[in-house]
Amino acid sequence: MKLISFDVWNTLLSLKAMNEELQRCLVELAKIKVEEASQAIFEVRKEIKKERKEGKSNPDRILELSQELLANRIGKDVEVVKRAVAKATLNVDKEVVIEGARDTLRKVRDLGLISITIGNVMFWPSSYTRLLLEKYQLADYIDRQFYSDELRVYKPMKKMFLEPLRYFSVSPEEALHIGDTRSEDFEGALNAGLYAVWINPKATRIEKIDERGFMVGNVNGLWEVLEILER
């Protein structure tokens, strides 16, 4: 193994913490009810995940489309969504960092492995994800960050995994991607020829669920997987 690729949201950073903050900011700026905001975020997210799984999203407007969908769902101008994600990024506190994330990145560096992020964007631009990874000292341990709004391609598309690997001249079988969305992260990475680790919060123990695939409960499970692969 030469390279570990991390999904960001629900892998290194807590999507729950960020979405709750986004919900608060939407309620404040759009003057809508809490239920309306949370339902809009939930439904639009589901819709977008489905489109991406089917490869139906336009890669050139991946962020814009998600912001417009959310704005339409609450019947407001997209400007409100742009202001809400900015406010949410300012307001979210250190609870946004998933327990063990920084240690995991540090250990990967200590092992002499390259670590990168490969992330899809939704609602807020990758620049805000970069800001949070910087603010909470995770970025120091990441060699390079790759995001769908910058590459104009998204998971589970093969190119989203292969372009970053090409940058480091690493072949798929020398790389492992870990993330929480089964279709985008797990199936996407396997399909591109990488090893893949699926973070399933319901998992009580590490399981080998594919020729090159494992299931773990959270990012800390990466260790046992690497140990198994060393054998």
Place this chain on the structure above:
Amino acid sequence: MKLISFDVWNTLLSLKAMNEELQRCLVELAKIKVEEASQAIFEVRKEIKKERKEGKSNPDRILELSQELLANRIGKDVEVVKRAVAKATLNVDKEVVIEGARDTLRKVRDLGLISITIGNVMFWPSSYTRLLLEKYQLADYIDRQFYSDELRVYKPMKKMFLEPLRYFSVSPEEALHIGDTRSEDFEGALNAGLYAVWINPKATRIEKIDERGFMVGNVNGLWEVLEILER
């Protein structure tokens, strides 16, 4: 007058404060000398301003091009520039707000005028500019923000001024744009048919320098201009 359009950097927010912070972060992350960082920022900025004046920049990659130019100039990967602008956005303090900017925006709202921003981007994405306008409570007084990396067009191109006006169904002669870059802001706005106010720090008094153009020393000069236009 129905609408006032504000340039952001050097009009509402201090480019000097942000660039000094960016310089510090480049020195830290790229491990280069202070002189090397400041000269790179200065020279690349000059080069880009020239290209935009001549309409030679690619509107689809306006941010990316500026980040790549800066990275090349210091001989580092663009990732270093992306990290540096994130860190700079986190570190820049309230000194980044230009004196009188918030009051000016508040007065424009009290006059019942629409206020918007029309900004070009360089080095950092408009999402970071939005974050700072949000953090220092300027965004509350801005009806809508328009930026070149979102519209994929830039000042002084006519479209950069006319698209925002069309959004509000306001005609050019009912709008005024204020900014500090003579070619992008002043000449660009006049050329699109708007009234234009050029912020020239060297100006000691307000001067009418064109049929529809004025020169002021800073954003606070907007008042006298509006009074003159009321007569």
